Amino acid sequence: MSAERSKDPRAVELGQWLMDRRQHLGLKRPELVKRALEVRPDAPISPDYLGKLEYGARSLAAAHEGVREGLRVALELSPETWTHATGLDVPTGDLSAPTPAPVNRVEQLLNELRDYAKLIPAATAGRFVPSSPLSTYGRAQGATFVPAELDRPNLDVVMLDTSSMSAGGLQRGATLYIDKSDRDVQPGRIYLITLPDGHDVRRAAVHEGETWFYSDSGLSGAPIQDSRTSVLGRVFKVVNPPQDV
Structure with missing residues (x-):
């Protein structure tokens, strides 16, 4: 399960x-x-x-x-x-x-x-970064504390408020750390991309020499071709929410 x-x-x-x-x-x-x-x-x-x-x-x-x-x-x-x-x-x-x-x-x-x-030791120092739900990407609705080891100049933080990638281990409510400077698409990696009606996170794949982006759970429509979207950055870290209720 x-x-x-x-x-x-x-x-x-x-x-x-x-x-x-x-x-x-x-x-x-x-x-x-x-x-x-x-x-x-x-x-x-x-x-x-x-x-x-x-x-x-x-x-x-x-x-x-x-x-x-x-x-x-x-x-x-x-x-x-x-x-x-x-x-x-x-x-x-x-x-x-x-x-x-x-x-x-x-x-x-x-x-x-x-x-x-004040109590955070230097080894776990970091900063608060503006964050927003994926469905309203670009309009910050809060802030997430980012440890120094995950921080980088072109960092973005997004809250995954859909279940489109749950089959790949990304749960609804997960915190996604995105490197906006990494737009070199590699198969198997997950990227934040633009869609005609907003934004989504999709996994990259190559089929017959063409790059496509698809949803692990098949809940975000058909795969979309690379030429029909823009890559905003690569998801390099996922922190899923706690599971106890």
Whole structure:
């Protein structure tokens, strides 16, 4: 059984619903997290954790009560609409009561990040690089910490938000490190390419002397010929998401 199919289907379903609702409101993950913390400053939530919820690597049903309630209000959903859409109850009590100011929790998270950065030893030093989902490539929606050993001048970081390459070991939610200076196409390697309707990651192959790009899982349409696309860079490192839910 592949790691993709081993995920809890319910967690994946709730995660997709969560992502769709966020995108419908035009919110980036950090913006939604900020909203949620304004409602529930006690919620143990961060953009990284929200991403794991959306990709089904963590279950919304098992999330902290504060996370669920913060997301419900941040997503502008009534208790009835939330329960109907997710099957999850809302906390009992006076939901109209004023909530504490969010500044303390946000500042706490920022301080923890600064403290963590100070503790990173030189051997694992690095930098934060803007990153974006593949479906919205070019519009950064967050940042990924890149260790020094993976860093390079023409680096790009993309979050794989499709299952088109899962048969080749690239799971939905994987972090892809792309060297934009490496555009010398070699068979068997994976590249970020342009398509008429956006971007995709495909594996290169040679057939009858022509270079083609194809999807390992066959989920992104027919193979596309090299002459019909542009290569933006080679995927040189893949970090798949954790599999526990």
